[in-house]
Amino acid sequence: MTGQAIYMDSSLAGGTTLSLGRQLVANGCVTENQLDRALRKQQNDHPTAGNNEHLVGRTLVDLGYISQSALLDCLFSQFSREREAYRADTGETPIIHLKQVVKILDGRRVLDAIDIAIPAKRVTAIIGMSGGGKSVILKHMVGLMRPTQGEVRVGEHLLGALSPRQLAQVRRRFSFLFQGGALFDSLNVYDNVAFPLREKTDWSESVIHDRVMRCLEEVNLFGMERKFPDELSGGMMKRAALARALVTDPEILLLDEPTAGLDPIIENAIHYLICDTYMRTRYTMVIISHAVPEIFRWCHHVIALHKGKVLFSGPSTEIGQSRNPVIRQFISGDIDGPIQVI
Amino acid sequence: MFSQTIDFIQKIGATFLENIQEMGRMFLFLWDVALSFVTPPFRWTNLLKQIHFIGIRSLFVIALTAIFAGMVLALQGYYTLSRFGSEALLGPAVALSIIRELGPVLSGLMVTGRAGSALTAELGIMRIREQIDALDVMGIPPLKYLITPRVEAGLIIMPLLTVIFDVIGILGGYLVAVRLLGMSSGTYFGGIESAVEMRDIVTGLIKSVSFGLIVTWVCTYKGYYTRRGAEGVSQSTTSAVVMSSVLILVCDYFITSIML
Ligand SMILES: Nc1ncnc2c1ncn2[C@@H]1O[C@H](COP(=O)(O)OP(=O)(O)OP(=O)(O)O)[C@@H](O)[C@H]1O
Ligand SMILES: [Mg+2]
Numbered sequence: 093m094t095g096q097a098i099y100m101d102s103s104l105a106g107g108t109t110l111s112l113g114r115q116l117v118a119n120g121c122v123t124e125n126q127l128d129r130a131l132r133k134q135q136n137d138h139p140t141a142g143n144n145e146h147l148v149g150r151t152l153v154d155l156g157y158i159s160q161s162a163l164l165d166c167l168f169s170q171f172s173r174e175r176e177a178y179r180a181d182t183g184e185t186p187i188i189h190l191k192q193v194v195k196i197l198d199g200r201r202v203l204d205a206i207d208i209a210i211p212a213k214r215v216t217a218i219i220g221m222s223g224g225g226k227s228v229i230l231k232h233m234v235g236l237m238r239p240t241q242g243e244v245r246v247g248e249h250l251l252g253a254l255s256p257r258q259l260a261q262v263r264r265r266f267s268f269l270f271q272g273g274a275l276f277d278s279l280n281v282y283d284n285v286a287f288p289l290r291e292k293t294d295w296s297e298s299v300i301h302d303r304v305m306r307c308l309e310e311v312n313l314f315g316m317e318r319k320f321p322d323e324l325s326g327g328m329m330k331r332a333a334l335a336r337a338l339v340t341d342p343e344i345l346l347l348d349e350p351t352a353g354l355d356p357i358i359e360n361a362i363h364y365l366i367c368d369t370y371m372r373t374r375y376t377m378v379i380i381s382h383a384v385p386e387i388f389r390w391c392h393h394v395i396a397l398h399k400g401k402v403l404f405s406g407p408s409t410e411i412g413q414s415r416n417p418v419i420r421q422f423i424s425g426d427i428d429g430p431i432q433v434i
Numbered sequence: 435m436f437s438q439t440i441d442f443i444q445k446i447g448a449t450f451l452e453n454i455q456e457m458g459r460m461f462l463f464l465w466d467v468a469l470s471f472v473t474p475p476f477r478w479t480n481l482l483k484q485i486h487f488i489g490i491r492s493l494f495v496i497a498l499t500a501i502f503a504g505m506v507l508a509l510q511g512y513y514t515l516s517r518f519g520s521e522a523l524l525g526p527a528v529a530l531s532i533i534r535e536l537g538p539v540l541s542g543l544m545v546t547g548r549a550g551s552a553l554t555a556e557l558g559i560m561r562i563r564e565q566i567d568a569l570d571v572m573g574i575p576p577l578k579y580l581i582t583p584r585v586e587a588g589l590i591i592m593p594l595l596t597v598i599f600d601v602i603g604i605l606g607g608y609l610v611a612v613r614l615l616g617m618s619s620g621t622y623f624g625g626i627e628s629a630v631e632m633r634d635i636v637t638g639l640i641k642s643v644s645f646g647l648i649v650t651w652v653c654t655y656k657g658y659y660t661r662r663g664a665e666g667v668s669q670s671t672t673s674a675v676v677m678s679s680v681l682i683l684v685c686d687y688f689i690t691s692i693m694l
Pocket of ligand 1 (some may be wrong): 197198202220221222223224225227228229273385
């Protein structure tokens, strides 16, 4: 397998069924005319911007055709319709596939022969008890950890069989939000977000600047770009790290607890941001979350883990009906039940 | 009793194997770093930053060590040489000890203490906060990005620091010999000029380059493979400093014995 071939299959995932602007028109959020005008204004303002779809929502807001919250609501209701229509067994090949993966860490079987299939271009949530191996699973998906047994596939690539160079190519399709943010201490927020662009693209500094500022604005960190990571609150750090994950326009976005430790308003805002990003870009997203049951509204597919095994894997609309006592306890948060914590 | 003995032997064996493994890993690490020297891309700004970091950080402490090392050498040397009535050899005695031994060795030790420990701690923190993993996921080889410029900087900066040490050390000797003990400066410097050969300087420089490699290799290795949180960082920092100091002295002996 050559590097060329890897590049080619990464482009396979492009092309969404209905553009964002079309969706807004179809949902009656804006008129055909307004969309036309917004697209034209955008052409004038950002003649160099590659994919105009990313901007059209903002331009519509700027022109006053729709308010920011109405735009988000519109996107969310569109997302909800898709979510309800989602069926797990479509027979599509999953984009990431963990087959019979066993991982032993310090003598403990953290993953016990699990099978996980991440559907392409969908939002998947992974839930489970703290210490249940969720972060470990995410690290397997990008080859940061190797399975003790079993195999991990991304597209048609078997991660274990790739050379370091090929692995690096596959990794370019990913963005990873680490649980702790993993911002570089020696760089300020701006440089942190610009970092992957400076290292991986040959874009000019002004193009990079535009893109970084847009991402910072999206996560509501405008004006914070000169601060260093140790001067940020936990929530700001998470959002800066999220901006760094979004800036490279990845094909697959892995988010390890994007909302943990944040206040409910910011948590909600981040859920909207993720949904908004998904609707605009159709990335494949995998989100680890403790925000049960809210997270079920924001994802198509749910995977529930317990003691290194998969308890549930299916549409988020179906997990509520699960009869499994562990899942029921997890959703309700009861102290009584099969999971004994006290 | 019997099983205790077995246990004991087993422990020794396990420790021995662990150490062999660790050595193997260290040499593989060095090999990877050496390979990365010749693979593009070359990040010059990174290298300059590291040269600045290692050099500036160590400059003051090296100057301070050098001046006192030179002074004490002159004092001791004068005391010894005057017993045999050969005070005139003080200049060469000071200069040769500094250029051949003390310059490279003390510079190496000072750089270890000052910059090496900082290298380990910095990389260790990057490791435990998953920043190294973050680089990896971005498709940027962390070894090439983080380690290569640091080792290269060590190779470049150590000889420079050693030369600075040599000059300041000889001047320190001059302060004591000429200003304090009343020797003529012509005798002091003249003796140095006639006694120091190119070979002495080359020996000193070979040592300094080797020590630069040892310091950056050991310290980056220990930092890069840090585990177990904040305590792990402090452990790797300590062991990096101890190990590179010991290695410097061991290596010094072997280079001296080869070059004599
Ligand atoms: N590098 C490692 N070395 C040894 N053990 C590890 C390592 N990483 C994780 N573990 C162990 O694997 C188990 C699962 O860890 P993991 O971080 O995946 O949990 P998690 O499901 O993400 O929990 P949380 O929700 O609290 O983040 C834990 O028991 C942890 O101690
Ligand atoms: Mg985790």
